[in-house]
Amino acid sequence: MTSAIIPQPGILDIALYQGGKAKIDGVTDVVKLSSNENPFGASPLAIEAAKAASATFHRYPSTDHASLRHAIGEVHGLDPARVICGVGSDEIITFLCQAYAGPGDEVLHTEHGFLMYAISAKASGATPVVAPEIERTADVDALLAACTDRTKLVFIANPNNPTGTMIGGNELARLADGLPPQAILVIDGAYAEYVDGYDGGARLADTRDNVVMTRTFSKLYGLGGLRIGWGYGPAAIIDVLNRVRGPFNLSTLQLDAAEAAVRDQAYAETCRAENARLRDKLAHDLAALGVPSDTSQANFVLARFASEQEAIACDELLQSRGVLVRRVGSYGLPHCLRITVGDAASCDRVVAGVAAFQDAKS
Numbered sequence: 001m002t003s004a005i006i007p008q009p010g011i012l013d014i015a016l017y018q019g020g021k022a023k024i025d026g027v028t029d030v031v032k033l034s035s036n037e038n039p040f041g042a043s044p045l046a047i048e049a050a051k052a053a054s055a056t057f058h059r060y061p062s063t064d065h066a067s068l069r070h071a072i073g074e075v076h077g078l079d080p081a082r083v084i085c086g087v088g089s090d091e092i093i094t095f096l097c098q099a100y101a102g103p104g105d106e107v108l109h110t111e112h113g114f115l116m117y118a119i120s121a122k123a124s125g126a127t128p129v130v131a132p133e134i135e136r137t138a139d140v141d142a143l144l145a146a147c148t149d150r151t152k153l154v155f156i157a158n159p160n161n162p163t164g165t166m167i168g169g170n171e172l173a174r175l176a177d178g179l180p181p182q183a184i185l186v187i188d189g190a191y192a193e194y195v196d197g198y199d200g201g202a203r204l205a206d207t208r209d210n211v212v213m214t215r216t217f218s219k220l221y222g223l224g225g226l227r228i229g230w231g232y233g234p235a236a237i238i239d240v241l242n243r244v245r246g247p248f249n250l251s252t253l254q255l256d257a258a259e260a261a262v263r264d265q266a267y268a269e270t271c272r273a274e275n276a277r278l279r280d281k282l283a284h285d286l287a288a289l290g291v292p293s294d295t296s297q298a299n300f301v302l303a304r305f306a307s308e309q310e311a312i313a314c315d316e317l318l319q320s321r322g323v324l325v326r327r328v329g330s331y332g333l334p335h336c337l338r339i340t341v342g343d344a345a346s347c348d349r350v351v352a353g354v355a356a357f358q359d360a361k362s
């Protein structure tokens, strides 16, 4: 029987997002390297703040997030009035699509771009459009060529997940300046903190009226489980996003933990330095075993195999040894595995597993 009860156009086209695996049946001592989480956990100060927040759980949280926005503004040198906070940066992406893209509109993203862009576009009834990349790297010319008079949003993660590659500030500016007048450039800086001397697109968002930057506490700050992200952009756009934001979208627990985390830059710096050291070693060790990767700017490595079959077989061997990494066929990279940079012992387990796989092959 066909029902008269039907959802909005686009909703049934959404393929459900698959999170990174967390368990393997029958295997204990599992190391999870499938979701780009910080292996060292959150700042102890953030955990303290989260515990202390429980004293005020009977009170509604702040609706304007002033305290967290000011902390973010101080640490990043940004105008707190132009910061908006959300339930992960995913919610900022959702607000952007909800507010700016509907049926008949196009939302542009890169070939191997983050899956949430297409999901949020469809949830708003808009049409996702893909621009090809060159060697797993965003191509500004292809993005500009894919723009039409229906393009409302252009998403680029820089560095990108799952490729780990990025483009330079001049290329980002060229993209912003070349867009049609009705389009907003969204620079997703989920991994920006991992890149030395990169502001995540903050200056562009500060100086252009068509650029928004998104950031998250889920990666370097180790708070993925708490769900906190933020965006920064022109006052007029932030005002629009605040109108669709629920007044109590973030809990006191989230707000207090995030503020303590962003103020603990010493801890963030330690995690950043450890990641850079272990990432470069992991990429080097894998390359020595005949498994290359593009130079990653983030907290993961995209390991390339000769074929999809090899990638799957290596993933199965790693799983049998309790090592969980991410298959990225849904990102158009079926011959690759995305491996989060864990602690030193986890990286060693990855390398030992891949070595055993290569041995068994020859």
Ligand SMILES: *Cc1c(COP(=O)(O)O)cnc(C)c1O
Pocket: 036, 087, 088, 089, 090, 091, 114, 157, 160, 161, 188, 190, 215, 216, 217, 218, 219, 224, 227, 228, 229
């Ligand atoms: C992990 C990730 C995010 C962050 O999502 P949250 O909702 O903040 O946890 C955003 N963009 C990209 C590209 C990511 O990989």
